[in-house]
Amino acid sequence: MSNADVIIEVLQQEGIEFLAGFPNNRLFNSAASHQMRPIIGRTERAIINMADAYTRMMNGQKIAAIAVQDGPGIEASFGAVAQAYGDNTPILMLPGAHAPAMQGYDPQFIASRSYRDITKWATLINDKRELTRKLEMAFSALKNGKPGPVLLETAAPILWGNWEGEKPTYQSPPRLRSMADPDDVERILDTLLSAARPVLIAGHGALYAEAWDELRELAELLQIPVTTSLLGKSVFPESHELALGCAGRTITKAAGHFCNESDFILGIGTSFTINDFTSRMPKDAVLGQITNEPSDVAKCRAVACAAVGDARLVLRQLIDAAKAKVGDGGRPKDSDMLAEIAALKQEFFDEWSERLLCDDEGAISPYRVIHEMNTLFDKSKTVVTHDAGNPRDQLVPFYSAETPRGYLGWGKSTHLGSSLGMAMGGKLARPDWLSVNFVGDTGFGQTSNDVETAVRSNLPILTIIVNNGVMAGYGNYMPDAVEKYQSSATGGDYTAMSQAMGAYAERIEKASDVRAALERGVAQTEAGNVAVLEFMTREEPVLAAASKWGM
Known part of the structure; x- marks a missing residue:
């Protein structure tokens, strides 16, 4: 078997169903010989965008792999991978690399070096004996913690060479999820219950955790309105009576009004990263945060309380703790608040109806x-x-x-x-x-x-x-x-x-x-x-x- 066959068989073991990209890369032929569909784009950029969206749609439970040529192929891929990194999409980049004898000379492009700022992990394989171990490390990074692109750059002589001896073993790394410290959960719950105008804002992490049922249950249990970040849009049904709409670079009237009126905003699966394309929370807002990445806690804004853990699991902790305090039936419907949300939605439509x-x-x-x-x-x-x-x-x-x-x-x-x-x-x-x-x-x-x-x-x-x-x-x-x-x-x-x-x-x-x-x-x-x-x-x-x- 070829070394490329080794890589493709690992991808199949990880449930990958197609190989996207642009040739020349030996992996495409091995994929086809193993009944894995190659999808070849006209440009590296568009095909990586495709792989990025596929992985998002699968909430990272299935991951797309992309193969491109060493040199021009991986150079042309930079922008699309940078975009995936900015949005924390776990895609696997599998470029070729120049032969080891060429790697030490300028201006040869070494992707594993140049991509370190836009990947979660990037490494170079110059020895075929490292193939399965590096793939195990790659999939562990793709499956766990804060998501992001991973790059395995394999020297062309390795990709085009043959495996000799016994077939290598590969052990698929597990997916790991953690609950938060119960004391941290209690602090968040106490802050929510004592707030007069709390708001929940759900981010991309809530989608990756597949936490939409728990988010809805918590919102209804405690009668708290919900907005989302741009990347979190769709995790909460926007026709729901507690839905405020999305708070992106543009925003609904309900989301803008309630966030400005709120005395506590709890971010769920969001880093609160300040950038030009996501709403900044009001400057005087008191914030709380649930995230699976410790380095995102209070990264851009101070937070009054936080919990580190998987959004779905932590929401379940919050729900269970809330039921112990307010009862299984939760708080009664807040008719005044619901009427306020409905009125704001209607006002927003009326104000824009001339254009709509x-x-x-x-x-x-x-x-x-x-x-x-x-x-x-x-x-x-x-x-x-x-x-x-x-x-x-x-x-x-x-x-x-x-x-x-x-x-x-x-x-x-x-x-x-x-x-x-x-x-x-x-x-x-x-x-x-x-x-x-x-x-x-x-x-x-x-x-x-x-x-x-x-x-x-x-x-x-x-x-x-x-x-x-x-x-x-x-x-x-x-x-x-x-x-x-x-x-x-x-x-x-x-x-x-x-x-x-x-x-x-x-x-x-x-x-x-x-x-x-x-x-x-x-x-x-x-x-x-x-x-x-x-x-x-x-x-x-x-x-x-x-x-x-x-x-």
């Missing part, structure tokens, strides 16, 4: 497209993801997520065009779901060649382009460049381009045609076709910004 229901002549409002998506799609079997920039900021507050992983929020690092690969990963993970990416024309232009990857790989996704012919909102950052040189203008016929790539595609120019076009696009995906709908929209950088709430 816009039926003007001329270019379509992107908010009208979002509204029709929100009211048309079957939320029980649809996953929607945004792209970077205005599409994200417009979509997040107005698309209601109802099912865990029915929305893929991403973006501590926000690469334009990533949503195409993300939608492919959503479809790969849930073949029976509708998988949709909502993208602007500038973002689509970044990765549009991989429409052909979706077609060729039989991943019938629905891409919704809101094409306003400009980089929306960039005029605020470079007004002179826009005025003198039209530097924010973009062009292209993305309908024709998508058709040339083998997709069903159409251009929509009237608001009155939006819903029917979406229905046709959904029908095309159900027939097994990739669909691209290009909506000709106006530039509308008017946002429900979290900054307006001081967040």
Whole structure:
């Protein structure tokens, strides 16, 4: 057997079902000979985005592996891996490496060295006897603790060489979860019970822990409203009477109001990392935190109390302790608070209804497209993801997520065009779901060649382009460049381009045609076709910004 066969058999033992990436890498041939499906993209970036989304959809219970060539392949992969690292996605990168005799000379690229800042663990294999032990270490890192990408760089002579002697043994590392110190749990519970206006904010860790049932049970038991981070969106049904909506770079009125009114905000599975694409909690807010990573406790903000452990297990501890204090039936429904939430939701819709229901002549409002998506799609079997920039900021507050992983929020690092690969990963993970990416024309232009990857790989996704012919909102950052040189203008016929790539595609120019076009696009995906709908929209950088709430 070849050394590549050794690696592939370990991947199969770990339940990995496909190998994504771009050749040349010996692992692709070994994967095929072992009945493991290779999925080859047009670009490393898009195919890594696909693998990233697949792993998220599986909540890390299944992990995607990506193989690329030494040198140019792993160099071109850097941005997508950096994005996965920013969002703590446990993917396995398996690049080749230059032969050992070449590794000591500049300018040879050594991925295990250069990737250390954007991976949880990165190492170089120059000796085939290390293969299974390094793979055991890699999967232990992927399965346990704070998630993140892992990179195993294997020298080309090893990948292309043969294993001699007895077949090596591999011991799959266990998945380990821990409860928190009971005293820490009691402190959090006492703070929740004594607070007059507590709020729960659920992050990505709550999804990875698959803690949505426990989150809902705690919220209902103690009558505490729930918001989510951008990455945590979908862990709590946003139509629920206690749901405030998402607190991302843009935010619902209910989330902004309650977070500002709150005297205690408990983060569940969130690091409270301060960045440009997640709401900052109000500066005077008293915070508590549940996280599985000790280094995230009070990382960016002081916390009054914290517990370190798996979000699902710690929530169960909280629920059991709460029932001991308030009874199994919990607190009575807080009718006044529920009425306040409902009123804020209605006010928010009313304030934006002119855009959401816009039926003007001329270019379509992107908010009208979002509204029709929100009211048309079957939320029980649809996953929607945004792209970077205005599409994200417009979509997040107005698309209601109802099912865990029915929305893929991403973006501590926000690469334009990533949503195409993300939608492919959503479809790969849930073949029976509708998988949709909502993208602007500038973002689509970044990765549009991989429409052909979706077609060729039989991943019938629905891409919704809101094409306003400009980089929306960039005029605020470079007004002179826009005025003198039209530097924010973009062009292209993305309908024709998508058709040339083998997709069903159409251009929509009237608001009155939006819903029917979406229905046709959904029908095309159900027939097994990739669909691209290009909506000709106006530039509308008017946002429900979290900054307006001081967040």
